[in-house]
Amino acid sequence: MLAGCASAPSDTAASGSAGAGENCARMVTNSGGLDDRSFNQSSWAGLQKAEKDDGIQARVLVSTTENDLAPNVAQAVDSGCGFVLTVGYELAPATEEQAKANPDIDFAIVDETVEAPNVKPILFDTAQASYLAGYLAAGVSKTGKVATFGGGNQPPVTLFMDGFADGVDAYNAAHGTSVQLLGWSKEAQDGSFTGDFEDVNKGKQLAQALIDQGADVIMPVAGQVGEGAASAALATGDVDVIWVDNDGYDTLPAEYRPIVLTSVIKDTEKAVQQIAVSSTDGSFSNDPYVGTLDNGGVDLAPFHDLASSVSPELSAELDTLRDQIASGAVTVTSPSQP
Template sequence: MKVTTKKAALGGLAMFGAAALLAGCASAPEESNESGGETLDYLPCMVSDEGGFDDKSFNQLGFEGLTKAADELGVDYTEVESAAETDYASNLQGLVDQGCNTIVTVGFLLAPAALESATANPDLEYISIDDTVDTDFDGTTDAENIKPIIFDTAQAAYLAGYLAAGMSETGVVGTYGGLNIPTVSIFMDGFAQGVEHYNEENGTAVKVLGWDRAKEDGSFTGGFAPDDKAKQVAQGLIDQNVDVLLPVGGPIYQPGAAAIRDSGREIALIGVDADVYETDPSVGDLLLTSIRKGIDVGVYDAIIEAGNGEFDPTPFVGTLENEGVGLAPFHDWESKVPAELADKVAELQEAIIAGDITVESYLAG
């Protein structure tokens, strides 16, 4: 576990070089800002899931949104990094004890602990990334002081699936995830739907390995660590002649990239959450595209509102229409993607936005 309180500054993750402090021992917010003006009496905070803030994916995006907002507001922020799921409750309590006004929880798995903390501290504000915190499934968030930031990534994954099917030369594409939870499987299922649509339109039979829509199950690593298990799962798909690979779960794409390089074959990698070409240039040459979530923008907007006394618990749902989700550019693969296929993907995006195509997901409605 790592807790740090800092004054926000430009430079994003370069700030991780500062010394880490144990929970409850972080330095207090400064009384005045660097320009000598009065400091806003507001402390935004964030707790990661076990992927950590340097996952080059959704934890990192959330952190970048936090630091950008804190910089604009001219305030300190506090972050705490979770090493395991067992850290969640204690990390949240540590942030409460340090006087945080708004606490951002990053990831679906943090939702139960976030609800418990929010219920116990109704005067504090919580922002839940990737979960609606609706444990009784009545369609509403279970605490009035929690704002969900969620993403219907099935829509963008549908486009990626169609693209992958069009790019595949072996007729086999694959996907694997960290855990079989809704925020992971939504990518995999949307991807499979896109491949199905490609087959229907083109009379082809491109196979999807790693996800079974009927069984709602597939290939999973058991967590979000970039470990040997993740590489084994990726290798198992590559051994079945996959030539497009979609890993879903923070840094678990890294062992997948290693398995691709070891294969000596041209296999396209699809990133998730961030534009991985930008966050991890070391795999840039492998990336066909990335399925993006606007986590950084969602967190930034919510913290700015809260810091200005305008916290709004209304859920934000990212879609293709509001640009909360989307596909990243093809970057190094631009010249390899046929213009006709790229145009078709753009047409499908407009059809989804218009409601002419419905992509199934637990957030669709």
């Protein structure tokens, strides 16, 4: 299934040679689809910006099941475009296979590493920004319990959770508090998972279970499933959500704005645009891009409607921590770091 930038899905837009070559790009989503309020959506926004600003014709092939993945990557290659972007670990095998078979095409893959001379990994050290999110969550919690859960126990997911856990610990150490983290143990590298990135009801059920245990700030790391956590938080009242990947205040339905405390942002859009352009100007390399606090690849979103719940003192602590992590004075570690 292929969608153009502003038109309905169209197979004919992908076939043929119109726009093919160095000035066109194809993207393949994972099985979560395009409008996942997560990395598929952000990656596509980057290619759309490359089309608008840099004249790179962009099209996307949308995968809705695992059976779509390999055929969609093959179709992207057959388009004749010089740049193919794939999103997520599910697409690693097909990306590796096609990259080896097509050494003259530049590939990039989001949130996964594929080792090949023509594949650029696009990675984000989200533990750094999630550390700030954990510190913030502990600082605003009224119940003394905060939580996180994931869609699956995979490095791009648990990287967020590790940083969040360390941030909660850092707040406790700085303030002599004992805020408890539910849903994840960094030491055990295990916790609460829905086993799914698409079923919103699973997210709602798991979030409700965490709320029932006393959590009043929850960070779901589960793509669309996280919307279920927002639903549970809104229905319960006095529970806030920290979104991930992009600013949930903007990407979630407007009804959830009152409960979005902040978001752990990956600037996938900017990274994708820059790498797509590099494929056209000859500067493309397979050196991994790693987004950090220092280079602006990750950060916390504004507090938006909940700004009044974050004291000036806590906000200042977060600013100091951000600078310390960016400079290397404070080190955030995780076995899942890129």
